[in-house]
Amino acid sequence: EVQLVESGGGLVQPGRSLRLSCTASGFTFGDYPMSWVRQAPGKGLEWVGFIRGKTYGGTTEYAASVKGRFTISRDDSKSIAYLQMNSLKIEDTALYYCTRDLVMVVPPTPHDSWGQGTLVTVSS
Amino acid sequence: DIQMTQSPSSLSASVGDRVTITCRASQGISNYLAWYQQKPGKVPKLLIYAASTLQSGVPSRFSGTGSGTDFTLTISSLQPEDVATYYCQKYNTAPLTFGGGTKVEIK
Numbered sequence: 001e002v003q004l005v006e007s008g009g010g011l012v013q014p015g016r017s018l019r020l021s022c023t024a025s026g027f028t029f030g031d032y033p034m035s036w037v038r039q040a041p042g043k044g045l046e047w048v049g050f051i052r053g054k055t056y057g058g059t060t061e062y063a064a065s066v067k068g069r070f071t072i073s074r075d076d077s078k079s080i081a082y083l084q085m086n087s088l089k090i091e092d093t094a095l096y097y098c099t100r101d102l103v104m105v106v107p108p109t110p111h112d113s114w115g116q117g118t119l120v121t122v123s124s
Numbered sequence: 125d126i127q128m129t130q131s132p133s134s135l136s137a138s139v140g141d142r143v144t145i146t147c148r149a150s151q152g153i154s155n156y157l158a159w160y161q162q163k164p165g166k167v168p169k170l171l172i173y174a175a176s177t178l179q180s181g182v183p184s185r186f187s188g189t190g191s192g193t194d195f196t197l198t199i200s201s202l203q204p205e206d207v208a209t210y211y212c213q214k215y216n217t218a219p220l221t222f223g224g225g226t227k228v229e230i231k
Contacts, residue, residue: 035220037168044209044211044222044223044224044225045160045162045168045211045213045222045225046222047213047219047220047221047222049218050218050220061218061219062218062219063218063219064125064219097167097168102173108215108217108218108220109173109215110158110170110173110213110215111158111160111168111170112170112179114167114168114169115167116167117167
């Protein structure tokens with residue numbers, strides 16, 4: 001069974017940093033692209049970024065709203081994906097989901113498994 | 125960047141009704157379109173990808189059509205468990221933009 005467990009969320013002041021982790025199990029982690037998607041309270045879904053699997057060099061893509069501030073990385077030996085968030089803004093407040101993405105064509109691909117999410121609150 | 129516009133933003137229908145949700149891309153995206161269902165308080169779930177391919181385990185009353193800029197998600201016979209917000213998402217290239225969502229309720 002595919003499991004994705006996010007951790008690392010919490011309350012942080014504007015301008016500070018936070019690192020989220022996504023611990024995966026139940027599949028060969030290194031073969032899959034992984035994404036982060038966020039949802040502000042009462043709002044819709046917003047794609048944050050993704051990291052390709054080793055087949056495609058583990059390269060990354062980001063939404064314009066986080067590019068230059070957020071970095072996605074992965075440790076295939078530990079089956080963990082990370083989201084490093086720097087220079088946090090109030091508008092980054094959201095539930096952050098980790099997703100496993102389909103392996104079917106060259107990424108990007110849709111998100112076929114989702115974690116339960118970890119809440120990030122940016123406030124002074 | 126390509127924008128994704130869903131309509132309507134909400135709808136109310138009776139059990140057994142046929143429900144159609146539309147998603148329009150501001151530029152052509154071929155068939156790189158996915159649909160997700162998010163039930164209240166739950167995690168989103170992939171329903172359809174490649175515009176019309178049903179994800180494993182998804183009931184056959186859900187179907188998707190379209191290519192280029194115009195797409196539809198149809199629920200052939202609305203069930204109480206289909207109460208949810210539905211999102212489209214384009215994935216031809218980054219950014220993988222979601223539509224604004226369509227909230228489906230039972231009348």
